[in-house]
Amino acid sequence: MPDRLEDAWNNxxxxxxxxxxxxxxxAPLVVIxxxxxxxxxxxxxAGAMLWRYRFSNALFVTLIAISVGIGVGLISQExxxxxxxxxxxxxxxxxxxxxGSEMTMMxxxxxxxPSDVPLLDGQTYSEIANHENVDLAAPIAFGDSYRGAPVVGxxxxxxxxxxxxxxxxxxxxxxxxxxxxxxxxxxxxxxxxPAHGHGAAAEQGAHAGVTYxxxxxxxxTGSPWDRAILVPVEAVWDVHxxxxxxxxxxADQIGPPFDAEYFPGTPAVLxxxxxxxxxxxxxxxxxxxxxxxxxxxAVLAQLHSVMGDVRQVMxxxxxxxxxxxxxxxLTGLVILMRLFARRLALLRALGxxxxxxxxxxxxxxxxxxxxxxxxxLVLGYxxxxxxxRIITQRTDILVQASVGWPEIHLVAGFVAITMLxxxxxxxxxxxRNIITDLRA
Amino acid sequence: MNPLxxxxxxxxxxxxxxxxxxxxxxxHAHHDEDSHVAGTGAVELVHAWVRAGDDDTTxxxxxxxxxxxxxxxxxxxxxxxxxxxxxxxxxxxxxETVYEPLPQVPVRAGTTMTLAPNGLALRxxxxxxxxxxxxxxxxxxEFDFGHVDMHFQVEPADATRHSxxxxxx
Numbered sequence: 001m002p003d004r005l006e007d008a009w010n011n012x013x014x015x016x017x018x019x020x021x022x023x024x025x026x027a028p029l030v031v032i033x034x035x036x037x038x039x040x041x042x043x044x045x046a047g048a049m050l051w052r053y054r055f056s057n058a059l060f061v062t063l064i065a066i067s068v069g070i071g072v073g074l075i076s077q078e079x080x081x082x083x084x085x086x087x088x089x090x091x092x093x094x095x096x097x098x099x100g101s102e103m104t105m106m107x108x109x110x111x112x113x114p115s116d117v118p119l120l121d122g123q124t125y126s127e128i129a130n131h132e133n134v135d136l137a138a139p140i141a142f143g144d145s146y147r148g149a150p151v152v153g154x155x156x157x158x159x160x161x162x163x164x165x166x167x168x169x170x171x172x173x174x175x176x177x178x179x180x181x182x183x184x185x186x187x188x189x190x191x192x193x194p195a196h197g198h199g200a201a202a203e204q205g206a207h208a209g210v211t212y213x214x215x216x217x218x219x220x221t222g223s224p225w226d227r228a229i230l231v232p233v234e235a236v237w238d239v240h241x242x243x244x245x246x247x248x249x250x251a252d253q254i255g256p257p258f259d260a261e262y263f264p265g266t267p268a269v270l271x272x273x274x275x276x277x278x279x280x281x282x283x284x285x286x287x288x289x290x291x292x293x294x295x296x297x298a299v300l301a302q303l304h305s306v307m308g309d310v311r312q313v314m315x316x317x318x319x320x321x322x323x324x325x326x327x328x329x330l331t332g333l334v335i336l337m338r339l340f341a342r343r344l345a346l347l348r349a350l351g352x353x354x355x356x357x358x359x360x361x362x363x364x365x366x367x368x369x370x371x372x373x374x375x376x377l378v379l380g381y382x383x384x385x386x387x388x389r390i391i392t393q394r395t396d397i398l399v400q401a402s403v404g405w406p407e408i409h410l411v412a413g414f415v416a417i418t419m420l421x422x423x424x425x426x427x428x429x430x431x432r433n434i435i436t437d438l439r440a
Numbered sequence: 441m442n443p444l445x446x447x448x449x450x451x452x453x454x455x456x457x458x459x460x461x462x463x464x465x466x467x468h469a470h471h472d473e474d475s476h477v478a479g480t481g482a483v484e485l486v487h488a489w490v491r492a493g494d495d496d497t498t499x500x501x502x503x504x505x506x507x508x509x510x511x512x513x514x515x516x517x518x519x520x521x522x523x524x525x526x527x528x529x530x531x532x533x534x535x536e537t538v539y540e541p542l543p544q545v546p547v548r549a550g551t552t553m554t555l556a557p558n559g560l561a562l563r564x565x566x567x568x569x570x571x572x573x574x575x576x577x578x579x580x581x582e583f584d585f586g587h588v589d590m591h592f593q594v595e596p597a598d599a600t601r602h603s604x605x606x607x608x609x
Contacts, residue, residue, distance in 0.1 A: 006496075010496070079535070082535035082536075083534050083535040084535075085535070086532050086533075086534060086535035087534070087535075089532070090532075276529055276531075276540065276542060277529065277542045277543070277544065277545045277546075279529075280529055280542075280545055280553075280559060280560045281545055281546060281547075281548070281553070283559065284547075284551065284552065284553045284554060285548060285551055287554075295530070295532075295558070295559070297530070297531060297532030297558075298530060298532070298558035298559060300532055301530070301532055301537050301558050302558065304535065304537075
């Protein structure tokens with residue numbers, strides 16, 4: 001592509017580019033269609049052909065729909081997964097933790113998949129919290145659960161950052177207070193005793209005598225934090241018999257500042273800086289021997305790049321499938337035309353112009369292909385929605401499938417190619433011997 | 441013309457801006473024999489690289505070691521093979537990787553800032569020739585104290601770091 005043309009294309013808004021691609025795919029088809037049916041009305045006869053062999057036609061449409069649906073579903077589902085996981089991590093600008101696996105820490109801190117990780121000490125936390133570029137440094141302490149929901153210790157500022165404000169109730173102001181996620185198994189006013197650990201390994205009764213009361217409820221965030229119950233980080237330390245982050249004379253204090261000497265450690269610190277550049281500076285500064293700083297978004301991008309490779313393979317598979325189906329459609333149309341051979345021969349014998357017969361056959365094929373493609377779009381979208389709902393239920397990550405431009409382009413491309421291929425059986429009908437077909 | 445490109449202007453700026461003698465003594469780049477290191481002595485740039493490809497833009501990564509006793513600020517760059525060079529930062533937006541322009545980023549005294557994939561980078565816009573693996577090109581990286589000229593190497597299209605990363609220069 002010449003540079004000037006390429007620059008003009010790159011300067012177009014994304015929406016305009018998508019519309020242009022669609023127009024490029026559909027326009028030749030529209031032009032050919034207009035030429036074929038010009039001053040003709042093939043609809044009644046094509047409709048009659050559709051009705052006469054409706055069950056065969058329905059099967060044909062179903063096969064096309066399933067093929068198109070697989071392609072649409074694959075693309076839509078991959079995008080939904082990518083967007084959902086990214087949105088769930090959106091509030092986690094920078095995580096600082098003890099050196100280890102970024103992936104493990106991201107799964108633990110962002111997606112609340114419990115893991116045994118080393119702790120950051122009070123000196124390090126103070127260094128982070130007091131850094132001139134840091135606007136929020138929230139400890140995230142996990143390890144307990146209630147009815148399968150993680151009980152996470154943190155600060156009120158973190159909840160405000162995560163949600164932008166509670167949906168109902170109020171923030172915790174005492175060691176015994178808790179704020180529940182939108183899908184957590186505890187409502188405002190409920191009291192509960194946390195278990196030590198998670199899942200099957202959770203030790204019920206390990207924290208006997210400890211009771212939290214839910215005083216607030218967060219709005220949905222579309223992340224695993226919706227199922228979590230958040231308590232003051234001081235309470236988590238207290239429950240485990242550790243120092244509570246403050247000197248004895250400030251034992252009732254909830255939230256920062258914390259005293260380094262009484263800070264028992266935290267698996268991770270969520271850090272936020274208002275200035276974008278400051279996050280990079282902080283990551284660089286706290287990537288050192290005793291700390292690990294990373295952007296969950298960057299770790300996700302690495303994961304997505306692996307998914308991207310899989311997506312490419314899937315896309316190739318989808319395209320190969322479409323080509324095979326297009327070839328099958330062509331074969332199927334040839335067979336269908338043999339079914340109609342006698343009727344079409346009669347039509348031609350009665351004096352119908354070749355162009356009219358051609359238009360009838362091509363319109364009939366177009367109806368089958370168009371109906372199959374549209375049904376496939378609906379099927380693919382429906383399948384992606386069902387799968388997304390299951391993933392959301394299992395992971396608490398809000399995965400929402402949608403029909404986007406890539407799917408529309410895929411369907412438009414499929415229709416354009418198969419409709420062009422459908423010209424072949426239409427020509428073949430005209431090349432058949434009328435007498436032979438009438439005697440058949 | 442960028443005034444920082446002129447050696448005299450650059451030196452005057454550096455002398456005016458820098459209280460630290462270590463930086464003020466030499467704002468011009470020097471290169472070691474294998475061209476993987478450049479800098480002022482107090483601020484050294486190591487292992488600049490880009491990925492092979494023929495795109496209109498490419499991202500340049502480099503390690504910046506600030507051994508001086510003052511903060512320095514990286515502001516951008518210039519190159520003969522690109523119409524512009526700007527500092528950009530990675531973000532994941534709706535699941536898509538984007539690099540947003542940044543005005544400047546400080547490198548604190550005694551620290552190392554690494555420009556790396558999925559982080560900070562210098563974006564070369566309007567690249568005039570394909571980046572061929574193994575080739576080397578020149579770039580001028582601009583700081584608040586002046587500029588540093590250095591070579592950058594073209595690594596494989598799927599590289600995640602400089603092929604000499606980890607070597608001591």
